[in-house]
Amino acid sequence: MAGEKKQGLQLLDFWVSPFGQRCRIALDEKGLSYEYLEQDLANKSELLLRANPVHKKIPVLLHAGRPVCESLIIVQYLDEAFPATPALLPAGDPYARAQARFWADYVDKKLYDCGTRLWKLKGDGHAQARTEMVEILRTLEGALGEGRFFGGEAFGFVDVALVPFTSWFLTYERFGDLSVEKECPKLAAWAKRCAERPSVAKNLYPPEKVYEFICGLKKRFGIE
């Protein structure tokens, strides 16, 4: 398509990756066309290995052939390389930008890892993960405060960082025997609000599909 060639954007990604979804959502929010290239992570392509030799991971954004790696770095890059598109990091407010980076970093440091322990572990490890998950979700709800979105009125950087994980809430709920609605009603409401955005609706998979994927992983790795 003319759009992709002109902007030269390609995304190396894996369908269920919440990190990849951040990039897809950001690209759509900015109205940027790109070529989506699904990667086989069990059999990594030459393209992926050349684009991300250090980590060999997705997502990788290729812009006129030059690779940008790591989802949050990609999102910031899109803000900076395409300044005429809607900004995801709040423009012109250094403290607000720092806060946005902080909460996106918090999601990276805490959520995925805790979620993984929740579906992988049993016994004490599992109990610990469940307690932590509730704390993480409550902390995020605290950061949301009374705003429609994490940045206030506008859908932004932290929303992009966190929203893919809303498809994982069902998985966390089932493996953690918890209810996001009950523990964090404001966060649950935020998730519903985000789901109404075309960029989010288009790029997230139904929670049942994510749950199915995790169950498949568990079987494959022989985790009971």
Place this chain on the structure above:
Amino acid sequence: MEKKSSENATPPAAAPLKLFGSWASSYTHRVQLALRLKGLEFEYVEEDLGNKSDELLRHNPVHKKVPVLVHGGRALPESVIILQYLDDAWPETRPLLPADAFDRALARFWCHFADDKLGPAVGAVFASTGEDQEAAVRQVHENLALLEAELRDGAFRGRRFFGGDEVGLLDVVLGCGSYWLAVFEDVTGVRLVDADAFPRFNAWLRDFEALDEVRETIPSVDRLLEYARGLRHMLLGLAGANAAAPSADAPTTAAAAPTAAAADIAVDI
């Protein structure tokens, strides 16, 4: 007095700066160095990490760690976030990040590498012995080799510093931490930064450490050595206590537990 501003507005540039840190924390050094490079005056508060102040905990309730920079009453935790804030709030003064979007992405990528891969690998060398340590050393060498390659014929080829002719964000992040390499070599007896294997990395580190602002920031080698010896002694004691518990990822866990304890109490390398 300043005009009353909204809860979350950025303080005016002239508002006072107060840094909470720990003398042996390389994350703290990053911020001190950056403030000096930008010529910014600040008040420094030394925190006892074994007995954190109420003020620190108020300013960083989520992670409860140093460094925290407080600017006009607004708290900023996490060193790499603080450094980017300094660029955003003082854009005219000695920028730490390059101007080009792609170069900025590269700088951020390698900063993340420093904190996610290199730092923990060096920490693992320091906190382990025997086979675990050998594996950790190999990891450090692999990581240094990647940086050496970028300096030799990759993104940073031909440059004196990662930032170019002058130090930038990545120099500050990598540099404040790399001095531990020589200290740990001395304390553990393990060779980490071979000048023959990593000539450009070595040259960069020598140039970095020779800068006035860096010399003002990094504690004396004697102090660092004494500190590291005490820490190593304590970590090996903890590692002994953890040795009995097997797990699916035993090597990382054994190294991670003392490193985690170390990170909380003292050296965030």
